[in-house]
Amino acid sequence: MTTAIRINRKSSRPTRRDRLIGEYEHDTCKTRGKLPEPTACRECGAVFRKGRWQWVKKPKCAHETLCPACHRIHDHYPGGYLTLRGPFQQEHRDEIVHLIENVEAREKAGHPLRRIILVNQQDDNVLITTTAMELARSIGDAVHRAYKGELCYQYTDEANILRVVWER
Template sequence: MERKKKGHIFKQDRARIFKDERSDVYREKKKYKEPTKCPTCGASFIEGRWRWEEVSEQAYKELCPACRRIRDHYPAGTVEISGSFFEEHRKEIMHMIKNLERTESQEHPLERIMEIDTDNGSTLISTTGIHLPRRIGDALNQAYRGELEISYDAETYIRVSWNR
């Protein structure tokens, strides 16, 4: 049996590296021209990111990824809330969720609630980003405990379920 020398550096076998080709269809491969303003929500693309800043009238016009998701009814995440506790405290919990969305959206314009559907005692919240559902689930669990389940589909979709 041959012994390997100490300090020998092995090169990484590049054939074994897996490149995941899945990507978010709403994440642009190209950069937007600057400044670009979304005609629907008013967010501006400045210095490589979307912000809530005013730009000149001569700015390029293009829908931001969040407005495109809303137009296409294609959420990046969902939060399902159910249970008797939720039914009893619906107004309070929904107020907390709206405040979370307002706070998150002020810093990150692409993180917004698309729609809220109520059906048979459960509520489904669709969002334009993957970070807002996680924040909502964590906030519900921290404030009220309960059963929290979070699942990701690659890096493009998140499902959050909270029940109590």
Template sequence: MTGPMKHKGMPGRGRQDRRIREMDHDPYHSKLKLSGPAVCSQCGVVFADGRWQWGEPGHEYREVVCPACQRVRDRVPAGFLTLKGAFLGRHRDEIENLVRNVEEREKAHHPMKRIMGFDEQDGALVVTFTEPRLARGAGEAVEDAFEGELAIQYSEDEFLLRVYWTREA
């Protein structure tokens, strides 16, 4: 059901996860088989030349809802980043800003990569994403900047990635 976990930064342990083949089985991407130019009626992203991109739609296009906006509407995240520990309580604003900066940088080139929300759950901060690789990238950025323990778990049966970061001290 779930793939192996990655333990980055632990001595003697290399990368143990398998590559995530996201576009192969993302149900939100396979729903839209667009044959021509389109623009998302929610966020304005343009589908042209076979991919979603920021820009002007051109003269003739069809209005649709892009996969990222569909996920947000349906409340179906593709990635979760769970942050917890005493360190989070003291540095929450910095960590949130870092996660937002990762999203901003990624979204500029890959419009389907977005944060869906930040939620408090049992003393942890849970960030939800429209795309698994963004959850992974945000988790790795937090670990690179603040150290701590990072674990990554994915499900082969679902289009879903869970990233866990913890630091107490």
């Protein structure tokens, strides 16, 4: 690759003409173009209106498609993973699950694309998969605020996935 450097006449500093080209963000669940408005999800009933997905009454003339959250659920392709570890979570499982459900309800009310896909018991751990990184982080933060313990975030740039581990 050749780099073009030009001397600016107003200063003696060279001006670079090459540029970094950003990588293409690969997300199979993201829509390629703008959806026609209004568009409704045939699974959950969310409506794409004014440039975003909302919980509003479905218009009669709405186009139908799958929203990105339902697409992730059908493809089993989570955007966030939350793992709860340790003997404390086993003893207080019902309380923690109730807290998780409340956080999901609050997040989902304002953001229809933030949902829990699956709550899975694995040996002594609980694995929660979510449709969005933000929901996994919100749930992890809420559990950490309520019960303390250790909270660890691990972002993967390649796949836009967040892994959160809480342990006590």
